[in-house]
Amino acid sequence: MGRTSRTKKHPLPDWDTLYRQGTPPWESGVPSGELVRVLSDGVLKPCTALEIGCGTGADAVYLARRGFELTAVDNSPTAMERARGRAQRAGVLIQFVLDDIFSFARRCGPFDLVYDAGFYHFMRKVDLEKFLDLLWRVTRPGSHYLTLAGSTGETAEGGPPQVSEEDIRCELGRLFQCVHLRPFHFESPSRPEGYLGWSCLMQRPKVGM
Numbered sequence: 001m002g003r004t005s006r007t008k009k010h011p012l013p014d015w016d017t018l019y020r021q022g023t024p025p026w027e028s029g030v031p032s033g034e035l036v037r038v039l040s041d042g043v044l045k046p047c048t049a050l051e052i053g054c055g056t057g058a059d060a061v062y063l064a065r066r067g068f069e070l071t072a073v074d075n076s077p078t079a080m081e082r083a084r085g086r087a088q089r090a091g092v093l094i095q096f097v098l099d100d101i102f103s104f105a106r107r108c109g110p111f112d113l114v115y116d117a118g119f120y121h122f123m124r125k126v127d128l129e130k131f132l133d134l135l136w137r138v139t140r141p142g143s144h145y146l147t148l149a150g151s152t153g154e155t156a157e158g159g160p161p162q163v164s165e166e167d168i169r170c171e172l173g174r175l176f177q178c179v180h181l182r183p184f185h186f187e188s189p190s191r192p193e194g195y196l197g198w199s200c201l202m203q204r205p206k207v208g209m
C-alpha cells in the first residue's frame with residue numbers, strides 16, 4: 001500500500017509494569033460482554049483469527065472456546081504468562097505469541113478475523129499510519145476487523161482513550177467497509193457501570209481497494 005510511518009506523537013505506557021503492579025483498569029478477568037454479543041449476532045463464524053494485544057487472555061479463551069483458530073499476541077511477558085495459564089486451565093488451544101505486533105505482522109499470514117479490545121484507540125494516537133499498515137498486512141479481501149474503542153461520549157475520568165464516531169469512520173474507512181458501529185460499555189474493575197465505548201465491526205472489501 002506504500003504507507004509510511006510517521007514520527008511517534010504520543011508516549012506508550014509501560015504495559016508490563018502496569019500488569020506487574022496488579023490489575024490494570026481495563027482488566028475485567030472475564031470475556032468482554034460486547035464480544036459475546038457480537039458473536040451471538042452470527043456475522044462472525046469460526047475462522048482463523050488474530051487478537052492484537054490479548055492481555056491476560058479472557059477474550060482469547062472465549063474465542064477459542066467458540067471454535068476460532070486463534071493467534072493471540074501481546075508484548076507484555078507478565079500478561080502473556082497469565083494468558084497462557086488461563087488457556088491451560090480452560091483446556092483450549094491458542095497460539096500465544098510474546099512479541100511486538102508490528103514485528104510479528106511481518107512474518108504471519110493474513111487472518112479471516114482480526115480483533116482488538118483497546119489497541120486501536122491508543123495506537124491511532126501513537127502512529128495511525130503504522131497501525132493501518134499493520135491491519136492491511138494481517139487481513140485479506142473479505143477479512144473482518146472488530147475493534148472495541150473508548151468513546152468521546154464518555155464524560156467520566158479515568159476511562160480508556162477516546163475516539164469519535166467521525167474519526168473511526170474516517171480512519172478505518174480507509175481500509176474497510178463498516179458492518180456495524182454501535183455504543184457499548186467496557187467492563188472495568190475501577191467503575192461498576194464501566195466506560196462508554198464503540199463496538200466497530202468492519203470488513204475489507206472482497207474486491208481490492
Ligand SMILES: C[S@@+](CC[C@H](N)C(=O)[O-])C[C@H]1O[C@@H](n2cnc3c(N)ncnc32)[C@H](O)[C@@H]1O
Binds near residue numbers: 054099119
Ligand atoms: C489496553 S490493553 C488491552 C488488553 C486486552 N485486550 C484486554 O481487553 O484486557 C492493551 C494491550 O496491548 C498490549 N500491547 C501494547 N503494545 C503492543 C505491541 N506493540 N505489541 C503487542 N502487544 C502490545 C499491552 O501489553 C496490553 O496488554
